[in-house]
Amino acid sequence: MELTPWLQRFSHKVTTPEGAARAIPRGRRILIGSGAAEPARLVEAMVEHGHHLEGNDIVHLLTLGPAPYVKAGLECRFRHTAFFIGPNVRDAVAEGRADFMPVFLSDIPELIRSRRVRIDVALIQVSPPDAHGYVSLGVSVDIVRAAIDAADLILAEVNPRMPRTHGDSFLNIGRIQHLVPVDAPLPTRTAEPLDEVDRAIGRHIASLVPNGATLQTGIGRIPDAALAALEEHHDLGVHTEMFSDGVMCLALRGVINGRKKTLLPGKLVTSFVMGSQALYDWVHDNPAVEMRPSGFTNDPFVIAQNDMMIAINAALAVDLTGQVAADTLMGRFFSGIGGQVDFIRGSARSRGGKPIIALRSTAKEGQVSRIVAGLEQGAGVVTSRGDVHYVVTEHGVADLWGKNIRQRALALIDIAHPDHRADLLAAAKQRRYVFGDQTCARSAYPWEEARREMLPGGQEVLVRPLRISDEDALKDLFYRLSDESTYQRFMKFKPSHPHEELLQLVSLDYEQNMGLVVARSDNGCEEVIGLARYDVAPATRRADIAFVVRDEWQGRGVGTLLMRRMAEVARARGIMGFFADVLVSNKPMMAILYKSGLPVKANLRDGAYHLEIDFP
Secondary structure (H helix, E strand, C coil), X not given: CCCCHHHHHCHHHECCHHHHHCCCCCCCEEEECCECCCCHHHHHHHHHHCCCCCCEEEEECCECCCCXXXXXXXXXXXXXXXXXXXXXXXXXXXXXXXXXXXXCHHHHHXXXXXXXXXXXXXXXEECCCCCXXXXXXXXXXXXXXXXXXXXXXXXXXXXXXXXXXXXXXXXXXXXXXXXXXXXXXXXXXXCCCCCHHHHHHHHXXXXXXXXXXXXXXXXXXXXXXXXXXCCCCCCEEEECXXXXXXXXXXXXXXXXXXXXXXXXXXXXXXXXXXXXXXXXXXXXXXXXXXECCHHHHCCHHHHXXXXXXXXXXXXXXXXXXXXXXXXXXXXXXXXXXCCHHHHHHHHHCCCCCEXXXXXXXXXXXXXXECEEXXXXXXXXXXXXXXXXXXXXXXXXXXXXXXXXXXHHHHHHHHHCCHHHHHHHHHHHHHCCCCCCCCCXXXXXXXXXXXXXXXXXXXXXXEEEECCHHHHHHHHHHHHCCCHHHHHHHHCCCCXXXXXXXXHHHHCXXXXXXXXXXXXXXXXXXXXXXXXXXXXXXXXXXXXXXXXXXXXXXXXXXXXXXXHXXXXXXXXXXXXXXEEEEEXXXXXXXXXXXXXXXXXXXXXXXXXXXEEEEECC
């Protein structure tokens, strides 16, 4: 092979993989480069030709290549400690031939720098050196940055196919003892196809993301689905530990541009990249992609400097109190803590930030609920119940922050799969989490009926169906009503609104009865300001309808909005019309019905009008 200029300049460092492997001392700790930057030839040579090695420890994050050092029979030569368990080392950890270190990703660089986790040798893969003698770490900076700063011996594969990335990714070739020329494509990750469950989860996540937000996403179907659902958003930014092709697609569409970021505006900040060859080509020499070490990307205090920081993380199970299991499965270590807690806590402290935990509601083809009464024996709590804010499944969003155990349990049962809700409710009653007479939703919650609307005064509100977990919100609404408004709504004075009454109001099947609330958001806290409910009379296919609006919001279009939406919902369900009994003194209610534009028939009976409204 004809020598290229860099080979001529640094020929004294050039060797074969076998020659580099012979330079590794015995009894040392070796870090292997992460993800798609794993130096596969060096790793293979270390195992095949490092016969002199004994008592060596190997550490790394997730790697895409093989892991021959964990093969049975090599225990005396190599002992692996996984910071994050990937498929290539999972069996070795489960069988006790390798170790697992539970650690926040943000902490690993400091563990290395402080030599609490000493790194003696670093095996890495880099781009060819530039005219100034600097190579790029390419698609993985993460904990490799700290390792090469601390290691005594650095062995590097130099691959012309390694993207040259910007940021804190450069290393002077003088720090590298041996260079191994290779020319091989990087390992790629093919995105799994999305099904309707994934897409539903993605849509619910997207509903929580405001325009101008900064995103943290991981790898897998749920992050891919969330990104696919954000195509109509604009001015999004990225600050994440890793990204894949979904981020590139949104950046190419202009959805992600980083213009509104408050930290490193215009930059897509990440510590490693993993995906297709097209992704690697796109990050090559791309000044918009800012590669930073994990100590920066995953520092919760750095993360919090991004306003509207939206963290999207996956889970294996969530219990009814909000505890998240993400690194264990059936009592076995499965993955790792990774960056979940870093970003959950960082986004929680961001101005306008939202930490999101997302998961499919079931496993094993629907037989097992992933919303569980209690975590199984041996399950590890990665994210504590005190850290959790939003939990998302294909059945909706549960907002747990600032909620008591009863409210959390109801909200989580509400987004569990309908086939498992009764069992979860029974378990919640047994644990005294909920009232003894508590019911669960009788049918699927119609999320598609939720709408963001603008009142005539310019206030944005959310109109959405009433749900079983709204009992406390209705109690707050009713007790804030004046005596007059209470009398007009219930046609009598009501000094109390007991649990039994509220439970009946929130128990809906969304066909024969339907409720809609109008809610306003104050600092992310939802407050119900209006309610409408109808109940169908089967004989006539007409529905008895009633409204209530908080006093200070009356006359501002809330009732009119509820009437319009209730009519739209009812007509879509084949209902023929409404009827209502309204006190003669309840002029606001009369005005709402007459302003609907629908034909109204009124008959006066004992101080109240009986109104009938037919849909055309």
